[in-house]
Amino acid sequence: MSEHHIKLSEESLQKQTTTLNLGPTHPATHGVFQNILEIDGERVLEATPTIGYIHRAFEKIAERRPYYQITPLTDRLNYCSSPINNMGWHMTIEKLLGLKLPKRVEYLRVIIMELARIADHLVCNSVIAVDTGALTGFTYVFQYREMIYEIFEEICGSRLTTNIGRVGGFERNFTQVAFQKLKKFLDKFPKALREFENLMNRNRIFMDRCIGAGPISAERALSYSFTGPNLRAAGVDYDVRVAQPYSSYEDFDFKIPVGTKGDVYDRYMVRNDEMWQSDSIIRQALEKIEAIEREFPEQKDVFYAKEADRYHLPPKEDVYTKMEALIYHFKMVMGEIDAPPGEVYHAVEGGNGEVGYYLISDGGRTPYRLHFRRPCFIYYQAYPEMITGGLLSDAVIALSSLNVIAGELDA
Amino acid sequence: MALTKEIIKERLTEKFGEQLTEWAEPYGMLTFTAPAEMNLKVMQFLYDDETLRFRFLTDLTGAHFPDRKGEELSVIYHLHSLENNIRLRMKVYTPIEKPDVFTATQLFAGANWMERETYDFFGVNFVGHPNLIRILNVDEMDYFPMRKEYPMEDPTRIDKDDEMFGRGGTVV
Numbered sequence: 099m100s101e102h103h104i105k106l107s108e109e110s111l112q113k114q115t116t117t118l119n120l121g122p123t124h125p126a127t128h129g130v131f132q133n134i135l136e137i138d139g140e141r142v143l144e145a146t147p148t149i150g151y152i153h154r155a156f157e158k159i160a161e162r163r164p165y166y167q168i169t170p171l172t173d174r175l176n177y178c179s180s181p182i183n184n185m186g187w188h189m190t191i192e193k194l195l196g197l198k199l200p201k202r203v204e205y206l207r208v209i210i211m212e213l214a215r216i217a218d219h220l221v222c223n224s225v226i227a228v229d230t231g232a233l234t235g236f237t238y239v240f241q242y243r244e245m246i247y248e249i250f251e252e253i254c255g256s257r258l259t260t261n262i263g264r265v266g267g268f269e270r271n272f273t274q275v276a277f278q279k280l281k282k283f284l285d286k287f288p289k290a291l292r293e294f295e296n297l298m299n300r301n302r303i304f305m306d307r308c309i310g311a312g313p314i315s316a317e318r319a320l321s322y323s324f325t326g327p328n329l330r331a332a333g334v335d336y337d338v339r340v341a342q343p344y345s346s347y348e349d350f351d352f353k354i355p356v357g358t359k360g361d362v363y364d365r366y367m368v369r370n371d372e373m374w375q376s377d378s379i380i381r382q383a384l385e386k387i388e389a390i391e392r393e394f395p396e397q398k399d400v401f402y403a404k405e406a407d408r409y410h411l412p413p414k415e416d417v418y419t420k421m422e423a424l425i426y427h428f429k430m431v432m433g434e435i436d437a438p439p440g441e442v443y444h445a446v447e448g449g450n451g452e453v454g455y456y457l458i459s460d461g462g463r464t465p466y467r468l469h470f471r472r473p474c475f476i477y478y479q480a481y482p483e484m485i486t487g488g489l490l491s492d493a494v495i496a497l498s499s500l501n502v503i504a505g506e507l508d509a
Numbered sequence: 510m511a512l513t514k515e516i517i518k519e520r521l522t523e524k525f526g527e528q529l530t531e532w533a534e535p536y537g538m539l540t541f542t543a544p545a546e547m548n549l550k551v552m553q554f555l556y557d558d559e560t561l562r563f564r565f566l567t568d569l570t571g572a573h574f575p576d577r578k579g580e581e582l583s584v585i586y587h588l589h590s591l592e593n594n595i596r597l598r599m600k601v602y603t604p605i606e607k608p609d610v611f612t613a614t615q616l617f618a619g620a621n622w623m624e625r626e627t628y629d630f631f632g633v634n635f636v637g638h639p640n641l642i643r644i645l646n647v648d649e650m651d652y653f654p655m656r657k658e659y660p661m662e663d664p665t666r667i668d669k670d671d672e673m674f675g676r677g678g679t680v681v
Contacts, residue, residue: 150645157630158654162661193536320591323566323619334591341594441535443568443587443598454568456587469570471587479622508645 115143120493122151127497128225129504133481140489145482149475153508160468164433165191166265166411168468173259175472176506179218179449180260181210181250186446189344190455191265191409194442199403202390203267204346205383206401209280210253210262211345211446212376212383216287217246218449219327219369219376222501226366227298229498230307235297242290245283252276266406270413271399277384284381291373299370308363312484312496319360322480325473326451328500331368332360338447349386350379362492362499369501409435433463450474450501474506512560512593514539520561524554531600540598548584548601549611555588555597556616565589566613567596569623571631573605573656581605582633586613603633605656612638630655 121132130151136144156171163171172183185207192199199207220243224236247257253276254262254269263269298304314324319332329336337354339347355371357364391398402410411430416423429435439461445454454471477500485493517539521529529551531542543551555563568587575581580602589596603610612635613620624635625644632653635641643650652659 150647153645155654158661318618320565321618323617323623336591341591441540441598443536443538443596445567452567454587456568456570456585458572467572469568471568475622475626476619479619 114138118490122148129502129507131478131502131504131507133493135490135493137490140491142485142488142490142493145485145493147478147481149478149507151508152504156509157468157470160465162464164430164435164463165409165437165465166430167433168465169263170259170261172470173261174505175470175509176218176449176453176474176503177258178221178501178503179214180258181214181262182218182446182448183453184260184262185211185345186444186448186453187455188263188265189446190442190444190457191437192406193444194437194440194457194459195265195406195409197266197403197406197409199267199345200397200400201346202387202397202400203402205387205390206268206272207263207345208347208350208383209380210250212379213246213249213280213283215376215449216373217243218501219373222449222498223298223366223369223373224294225498226308226362226495227304229495230304232298232301232304235294238297239290239294242283242287245279245286249276249279249283252279264402264410266410267402269411271401280380280384284377284384288377291370291377295370299367305363307491308366308495308499309361310359311362311488311492312499313359313361314480314484315360318480318483319477322477324451324477324480326447326449327368327372328360328365328451328477330354331357331364333358338445338452342445344444344446350382352379362495365499436461436463445471448473450503450506451477470509472506472509474500474502475509478502478507512590512595514595514597517561517595517597520558521551521554525551538596538598540600542600542602545580545601545603545610548586548599549613549616551599552586552588552613552616561590562592563588563590563597565591566617566619566623569613569620569627571627571633571655573631574602575657577602579604582608582631584610584627584633605632608633609636610634611636614638629653632656 115136115138118135118137120135121127122130132148134146135142160168160171169184169187172187173180175183220239224239227235250260251257253272254260314332316332316334319329333356335354335356340354352375355368357368412423412427417427437459439459441458443454443456445452451473456469457465458467460466485496528547529541529543533540555561567589570585572583573581574583582603582605584601586599587596601610610633612624622644624638625641627633628635628641629643629646630653
C-alpha cells in the first residue's frame with residue numbers, strides 16, 4: 099500500500115499550516131483533478147497534483163482499432179477543440195501513406211481548425227474571467243461558441259466530439275448552409291470579441307487580479323516542454339503552424355502573439371490576440387477557396403484526395419450504385435485496410451500547444467504503438483512550481499489560464 | 510548556415526563513433542539508436558553542443574517489442590532544436606528483466622511526468638528519477654498494462670457468459 103496523501107490527525111494537531119484538497123471535483127478546477135495544497139493562511143506553500151481520474155487507456159485501445167476508428171478517440175483528448183485533434187490524426191495517417199491533398203481541402207481544414215481554436219480560446223479566456231468574478235463575459239461569448247458548434251454540426255453532424263473529416267479529406271463536402279453559417283459567424287464575431295475585450299482587457303480589477311499571478315519564465319517553460327499559448331505567453335515565439343507548416347499554413351499571413359512574463363494576464367492576452375489571428379486566417383482561407391472555385395469551377399466538388407480512395411469511405415449513394423465503392427466501403431468498415439509499415443511523428447498546433455502523434459505501424463490494420471503527445475499532460479507538471487508562494491485565489495486563476503483539459507491530461 | 514541532418518549525424522559520429530546505430534530517416538526525421546547506458550551522455554552532448562543545441566524535449570515515450578530478445582523495451586525521445594527548427598528521434602533499448610535507463614529529469618524538468626508515464630505503462634526503471642511512482646493508473650496496480658503480453662479483450666471471445674452484452678450466454 100502506498101502512503102496516503104492526507105495527513106493523520108496527531109500530526110495535524112501539531113501543524114501550523116492547513117492541508118486543503120482542491121478538487122477532484124471542485125467548481126474552480128473545471129475538470130477532475132486534485133491538488134493537495136499546503137497553505138499558510140492564504141499563501142500556498144506546497145502543491146501535490148494527482149491526476150488520472152478519467153484515464154481511459156486510449157493508447158492501448160488504439161492498438162486494437164483500425165485507423166479510422168481511432169479518430170473518435172482523439173476527439174476525447176482536448177474536447178474543447180476536437181477538430182484540431184481529428185485533423186492532426188488524419189494528417190498523421192496521410193503522412194504515413196504519403197498522400198498529398200488538394201489545396202481546397204487543406205484550406206477547408208484550416209477553416210475548421212481555426213474555428214476550433216477560437217472556440218477553445220473563448221472557453222479558456224471567458225473562464226479566466228469567471229474565476230476572477232466576472233460572469234458576464236462568459237455568458238456573452240458562449241453564444242459565439244454555439245455558432246461555431248452549429249457550423250461543425252452542419253459539416254459533420256456533431257458538436258463537441260466531432261469525429262470530423264476522414265483520411266484524405268472530409269466525409270462530405272461543405273454545404274451552402276455551412277458557408278452561410280460561417281459568413282454569419284465572421285460578420286458577428288469581431289464585434290462580440292471587441293466588446294469582450296472592452297469588458298476585460300483594460301479592466302482595472304481584472305488586471306490587478308491577473309498581472310503577476312502564476313508566472314513562469316521562458317527558461318523554465320522551455321525546460322518543462324511548454325508549447326502553445328502558454329509558452330508564447332512566456333515570450334518564446336514557437337508555433338508549429340509556422341515552424342513546421344502543415345495543411346498549407348505557409349500560404350497564410352498571420353502573426354504569433356507573444357507575452358513577456360508568462361503570468362495569467364499574458365496568457366489571457368496571447369489567447370485573445372490569437373483569436374484575432376484565427377479570425378483573419380479564416381477570412382484568408384475563404385478568399386483562397388473562392389479564388390480556386392472561380393478559376394477551376396470543377397474544384398467545387400473536391401472534398402477529398404482522389405488517391406485516398408482506398409482509405410476514404412465512399413459517399414453512401416455511390417455505395418449503393420457502384421461496385422468499387424461497395425467493395426471499399428465493405429473493406430473499410432470491416433477494418434481490412436492495411437497501412438504500410440513505418441514510423442511517423444506528426445505535430446499540429448492544438449488549442450493548448452503541440453499535439454503530437456507518434457505512430458509505429460508494423461504494416462497491419464491497427465497501429466503497433468500509438469502515443470499521443472498531450473500538451474496538457476506535459477505542462478501541468480509545472481503547476482506546483484507556478485503557484486508556490488502565491489495566493490490560493492491566484493492558484494485558481496493560474497489553473498484556468500493554463501487551460502488544463504482533463505481529457506487531454508489523462509488520455 | 511542552417512543545421513542539416515548530415516551535420517548532426519557527422520557531429521554525433523565524431524563524438525560517439527560506432528556506438529550509435531540504426532541510423533534512419535523515416536518520413537524525414539533523423540532517427541538513431543543509442544546504447545541504454547549512454548542515453549544521458551548523448552542527450553547532454555546534444556544539449557550542450559553549440560551548433561546542435563537540442564534543448565527542447567518534445568516527447569518521451571516507450572514501446573514494447575517482444576521479438577527483440579534481450580532488448581524488449583524501448584524508450585523513444587523526440588528532441589527539438591528550436592533555434593535551428595529541426596527534430597530528431599533517439600531510441601534506447603533495454604532488457605525487460607532489468608529495464609534500467611538513466612533519467613533525463615536533470616536536463617529537462619518536463620521529463621519528470623513523461624518518465625513516470627513510461628514507467629507506469631511499460632515498467633521502465635528510470636535510474637535517478639526523483640519520484641518514480643505511477644501517475645495515471647491506480648497505485649495498487651501490479652503490472653504494466655501497455656506491454657504486449659496484455660492484449661486487449663478479443664471482441665469475438667465467447668467464454669464470457671454475458672447475455673446483456675451479447676457475448677455467449679443463451680438466448681431464450
